[in-house]
Amino acid sequence: MTASVSLPIIDFQPMLDADADAAARKAVAQQIDAACRQYGFFYLVHHGIPAELQEAMRKQATQFFNRSPEEKVQYSKYGTVRGYHNYTNQAKLDENLQHEVLAIVQPLGHHRNGRPIGDDASTANADVFGPLMEIADRALRTTIEQYRAAIMQLGRHMLAVIAGELGATEFDFEWLRDPFCTIRMNYYPTCEAVDRAHEVGLKAHTDVGMLTFLDQDTHVTSLQIQVEDANGDSTWRTVEPVPGSLIVNLGDMMVPWSNGQYRSAMHRVIHPHKTNRHSIATFFDPRFDAMVPTLKETMPAGEAPRYPPGCYGDTVLGKIKDFYALSAKPDATV
Numbered sequence: 001m002t003a004s005v006s007l008p009i010i011d012f013q014p015m016l017d018a019d020a021d022a023a024a025r026k027a028v029a030q031q032i033d034a035a036c037r038q039y040g041f042f043y044l045v046h047h048g049i050p051a052e053l054q055e056a057m058r059k060q061a062t063q064f065f066n067r068s069p070e071e072k073v074q075y076s077k078y079g080t081v082r083g084y085h086n087y088t089n090q091a092k093l094d095e096n097l098q099h100e101v102l103a104i105v106q107p108l109g110h111h112r113n114g115r116p117i118g119d120d121a122s123t124a125n126a127d128v129f130g131p132l133m134e135i136a137d138r139a140l141r142t143t144i145e146q147y148r149a150a151i152m153q154l155g156r157h158m159l160a161v162i163a164g165e166l167g168a169t170e171f172d173f174e175w176l177r178d179p180f181c182t183i184r185m186n187y188y189p190t191c192e193a194v195d196r197a198h199e200v201g202l203k204a205h206t207d208v209g210m211l212t213f214l215d216q217d218t219h220v221t222s223l224q225i226q227v228e229d230a231n232g233d234s235t236w237r238t239v240e241p242v243p244g245s246l247i248v249n250l251g252d253m254m255v256p257w258s259n260g261q262y263r264s265a266m267h268r269v270i271h272p273h274k275t276n277r278h279s280i281a282t283f284f285d286p287r288f289d290a291m292v293p294t295l296k297e298t299m300p301a302g303e304a305p306r307y308p309p310g311c312y313g314d315t316v317l318g319k320i321k322d323f324y325a326l327s328a329k330p331d332a333t334v
């Protein structure tokens with residue numbers, strides 16, 4: 001049995017309450033900063049996303065994955081990442097995943113300064129960021145749009161709070177105008193056979209961007225993160241669901257931005273349960289073609305940043321290839 005980790009449960013209410021006093025807000029900001037340093041993961045409660053909207057998203061996700069394989073596959077024509085993909089038992093992947101996804105990826109054309117599709121490295125991946133995925137189902141689409149807007153607002157707010165704790169005085173970051181948003185609805189099927197107990201739902205990875213907001217089912221524990229034990233060794237720990245919370249985790253871009261003060265933690269899903277599981281991950285990321293700098297307030301006077309500035313879009317494209325082991329298996333088309 002994998003032991004669980006006690007991640008901090010942070011109450012965001014003072015940040016949303018106009019009457020909250022400055023000390024209460026400062027206390028919340030400090031808890032967030034500490035969690036970003038120690039784990040790169042925390043629970044957020046009273047986050048301001050309406051419960052009805054969360055419920056509507058979960059209902060849409062459940063209904064979607066309950067559809068027949070023939071219906072779901074209608075959503076598969078959108079490319080490598082976008083739309084519906086069933087990774088369960090696909091021999092061409094390097095691990096035996098048990099996982100279905102509906103990924104709603106924002107169109108690249110949405111970005112004022114987005115690099116043109118067809119340009120260099122992105123050519124092979126043009127379908128990743130093609131025209132806006134049509135979602136024929138109006139209820140699904142409306143719910144997703146409302147949820148996306150609410151999470152983007154929370155993302156901006158959270159990043160401003162974090163920037164403040166890192167010492168920033170300016171919050172209108174050029175690279176964060178037009179943030180790139182992806183929503184991944186994840187479905188992990190029931191594991192029937194005991195000897196499949198260690199099969200991987202979603203293999204170990206870090207998220208690529210800035211902040212991920214994860215809504216996970218509360219009836220089962222399957223998410224795991226890598227933490228350091230007292231000896232500094234990495235060890236896997238389960239993340240128990242906390243009803244009413246969103247899990248916030250930091251993506252790779254937060255590391256150079258904070259000059260290495262924050263961590264982007266490895267996580268995975270192991271789902272050996274006789275019940276299925278849903279989760280909804282919403283990614284609040286930089287503009288696709290943005291070079292994410294190091295926040296100048298994090299650099300000691302006279303010192304250079306510890307990391308070279310990285311282009312978010314290039315990082316995403318590289319990671320997609322690695323994640324699905326596409327480069328290692330050239331005949332694979334996901």
Ligand SMILES: O=C(O)CCC(=O)C(=O)O
Pocket residue numbers: 184186202207214216223267268269278279281
């Ligand atoms: O299903 C989960 O709990 C994790 C999902 C996740 O890590 C992701 O979609 O990036």
Ligand SMILES: [Fe+2]
Pocket residue numbers: 205206207267281
């Ligand atoms: Fe993730």
